[in-house]
Amino acid sequence: MSAKENSTAGKSLHQEIESYWTNRAGGYSLVNQEELAGEVGGDWLGEIEKRIRSVFPSVPPQALSVLDIGTGPGFFSIILAGAGYSVTAADFTAAMLDEARKNAGALADNICFRQMDAQNLTFPDGTFDIVISRNLTWNLEHPENAYASWLRVLKKGGLLLNFDANWYTWIYDDKMQTARQEERRIVEENGIRNFETDPGIDEDAMDGIVRRVPLTRQNRPDWDIRTLKKLGLTDAEICVDTEIWQKVWSESEKINYAATTPMFLVEVHKKK
Template sequence: MVNLLNDIENYWSNRAEGYSEVNRGELSTIQKDKWLNEIERRLEGIPKESINILDIGCGPGFFSIILARAGYKVTAVDYTEAMIEKAKENAGELSSKITFIRMDAQNLLFDDEIFDVVVSRNLTWNLEKPDIAYKEWVRVLKKQGILLNFDANWYHHLFDDEKKREYENDRKMVASSNLEDHYTCTDIEAMEEIARKVPLSKIMRPAWDISVLSQLGVTEVNADCDVWKNLWSEEEKFNYASTPMFLVQAIK
């Protein structure tokens, strides 16, 4: 499994510049406001100045930046050093207000119950041990802390014929609409090789997430399978029509 973790790190190191460009695009458009509003409406009633947020798998820093701009105390972790460097670069002057640390999402080097909120986006599916990751995320949450995990059934089409047809139809629709194909902007072969090895590519979610978190003793867990409708750009909706993003929310 160590080799797989290295493969994942190498892949995202190579993607750092391209992924950072995507994040910068989001930060320059209304997308940043949509995402911040979605997160903040789930934190209503908690004084902002008292909220300590952990952004897991921060990538080039999108969540960390919008949350720090809004006045939250943010700690951001990612296993890929190149992503941390891009996040600092994108944060600019804000980087001094965000604590960036290279760390494995499946082995958090924090004490128990120190964060009020844990946020993550498009990470869980790409982990070797997502159940262990969830255990760690719940561990570092304070009592009544909130976990917000945005993800999708990325690459499930590699294991499901119907999903494969839907995925191929997405590619045709993107081409006919003269939009940028987000998949061709990646090293598809390398990503698919990793996706075949990680466990969640084979599993339809978020039922799995709800089951795992329930077993970890959270007081409340639910999924919003329509969250993508409010958050994705039109281009994203075309690109990922067959893999709609969901939100798993849990309260410790």
């Protein structure tokens, strides 16, 4: 048995995902720290607040409860708490929550940190005005359960913002594999930071995960729209922005990912 097979023997997919992100926490935290230190944080906050103000035009930030689900090292929680929102940061991985607390610094006292499964939230119905997530849904074993859980804890009249991308779908698509190889060539030839070599990335472990999670084979955000409608939402409640990456990604991110995994936004306005 190989070292890889031995490390995953007897583990469920859920356990493999948790183990991967536990090991990745420190390296991923460095990425969030760079975002918080640069201009990207302001770009993200501006785009998020624009959408919040469209739904809650006269409500002050401190009166709005936000759930940052899959917070990782805390990026969304930190920028939103810094803007005055009442934030709960949830993640299934204890190591990620530890990094989030450290990254938050003095703002940690203004954030409620909870270890919780994004696919089975234990908050009461209608707890939050806003539910927000980034780069989480693609990596879940039961993403449809996650959407159902998020909608359940969202108040009537609330706002759901899910930022994600078709991560790793290139492994099943020859054209996308070619595009990815071209991205890697441009990155290398121009001396640009290659995000695929960030600290803590275990390519073998991730390969095993992405071949088992369901969304790797799905075309998104079409899948998201279909799933939300199955959960009872109407067209009027769902809005998709496939160009959001142009507004919030750094130039390095655009070069690394734009050809194969441009980020999209699934925005839900839950009926009153």
